[in-house]
Amino acid sequence: MMLEAAKRLLTPSRRSNVPPFIVMDVMAAAALKEAQGARVVHMEVGQPAAPAPRTAIAAAQRALAKGRIGYTESLGIPSLRARIARHYEHTYDLALDPGRVAVTTGSSGGFILAFLALFEPGDRVALANPGYPPYRHILTALGCEPVLIKTGPETRWALSAKVLLDEHRRNALQGVVIASPANPTGTMMEADLLTRLIAVLEAEGIKVISDEIYHGLDYAFAAETAANVSQRALVINSFSKYFCMTGWRIGWMVVPESLVRTIDRLQGNLAISVPTLAQVAAEAAFDGREEMETVKHGYEENRRILTEGLPKAGLDKFLPVDGAFYLYADISRFSDDSLDFAKRMLIEAGVAATPGIDFDPVNGHNFLRFCYAGSAAEMHEAVERIGGWLKC
Numbered sequence: 001m002m003l004e005a006a007k008r009l010l011t012p013s014r015r016s017n018v019p020p021f022i023v024m025d026v027m028a029a030a031a032l033k034e035a036q037g038a039r040v041v042h043m044e045v046g047q048p049a050a051p052a053p054r055t056a057i058a059a060a061q062r063a064l065a066k067g068r069i070g071y072t073e074s075l076g077i078p079s080l081r082a083r084i085a086r087h088y089e090h091t092y093d094l095a096l097d098p099g100r101v102a103v104t105t106g107s108s109g110g111f112i113l114a115f116l117a118l119f120e121p122g123d124r125v126a127l128a129n130p131g132y133p134p135y136r137h138i139l140t141a142l143g144c145e146p147v148l149i150k151t152g153p154e155t156r157w158a159l160s161a162k163v164l165l166d167e168h169r170r171n172a173l174q175g176v177v178i179a180s181p182a183n184p185t186g187t188m189m190e191a192d193l194l195t196r197l198i199a200v201l202e203a204e205g206i207k208v209i210s211d212e213i214y215h216g217l218d219y220a221f222a223a224e225t226a227a228n229v230s231q232r233a234l235v236i237n238s239f240s241k242y243f244c245m246t247g248w249r250i251g252w253m254v255v256p257e258s259l260v261r262t263i264d265r266l267q268g269n270l271a272i273s274v275p276t277l278a279q280v281a282a283e284a285a286f287d288g289r290e291e292m293e294t295v296k297h298g299y300e301e302n303r304r305i306l307t308e309g310l311p312k313a314g315l316d317k318f319l320p321v322d323g324a325f326y327l328y329a330d331i332s333r334f335s336d337d338s339l340d341f342a343k344r345m346l347i348e349a350g351v352a353a354t355p356g357i358d359f360d361p362v363n364g365h366n367f368l369r370f371c372y373a374g375s376a377a378e379m380h381e382a383v384e385r386i387g388g389w390l391k392c
């Protein structure tokens with residue numbers, strides 16, 4: 001009897017039962033291999049190799065030297081919110097009220113706020129499959145139902161109005177998360193498609209959340225912001241990728257005017273405010289765009305090396321490499337077990353990549369994601385190592 005009661009004290013909630021990132025297994029295996037003295041080319045983790053802009057680091061150092069780092073307003077330092085609004089003017093020709101900008105703890109913090117603000121437990125929210133796993137895991141933890149929608153080449157692996165409406169008619173959807181450029185596919189939606197999709201969804205009363213974390217890293221064509229298309233869409237963005245600030249944990253949202261106070265109340269209660277030092281650095285990051293454009297040109301060169309080199313190495317089937325810093329390769333010619341393939345490629349070729357099963361529970365066993373945010377020399381080395389390995 002006592003034992004049962006004690007067990008209950010330590011039983012985690014059902015909704016906390018979300019899967020871990022499988023890539024962690026690959027990372028652990030890579031670390032072990034490196035500890036044994038072997039060389040590993042890291043293409044498994046989705047983050048830039050470059051540091052934050054020098055302007056951002058200098059601003060943070062100045063703030064630290066001053067001493068006190070206090071809380072800020074829940075929605076963020078007003079001058080940072082105004083600077084983010086100016087970024088919309090400069091990048092998308094959109095006059096944005098800074099009052100609609102909310103600073104968040106990375107885009108990850110933005111998702112929690114957005115889902116809490118928009119959805120009730122039990123609400124059905126559509127996501128592209130393959131897609132970024134935390135979308136579905138955060139929704140699950142909040143008691144919502146992630147609805148995975150199969151995507152294919154006819155839409156560049158993006159959600160289409162037709163499949164979403166078919167699903168909605170079958171069983172009503174309350175929301176949709178769209179992402180362009182997307183992770184893991186690296187594919188993008190063209191502006192007119194995005195515009196039509198949002199119009200169709202909103203006409204049905206389906207709430208739209210647009211994850212724009214990879215904006216700025218678009219190579220095939222320019223990415224359009226949902227904020228330019230609709231005043232009701234909720235946009236999520238971050239300093240993590242274009243501005244190389246993953247560890248600073250800072251992002252932002254563009255919130256429909258009527259939801260600003262809701263987000264303010266939620267953030268005030270959940271976090272009080274976003275780390276102040278990161279906010280100061282983020283504001284100064286906008287002055288480091290030139291430096292970040294050089295980093296972006298490096299990704300473009302890496303993209304060229306991989307799209308030309310991987311087919312010669314034997315991996316000749318991959319999705320369009322439009323943006324972000326990912327290439328999603330079909331490995332079905334070699335294996336139907338992407339975890340095993342990733343492990344063998346790591347051990348035998350010294351190249352670490354992420355198995356597709358992290359992103360796609362249905363077909364991910366046939367895919368590997370390569371992150372090309374490293375150096376050009378690493379890309380050449382990876383192509384050579386994979387080529388040698390696949391030919392043995």
Ligand SMILES: Cc1ncc(COP(=O)(O)O)c(C=O)c1O
Pocket residue numbers: 046105106107108109132179182183211213237238239240246249250251
């Ligand atoms: C598509 C996508 N959205 C959101 C995130 C979360 O990023 P952060 O919380 O660092 O802004 C990532 C990180 O890899 C991502 O790939």
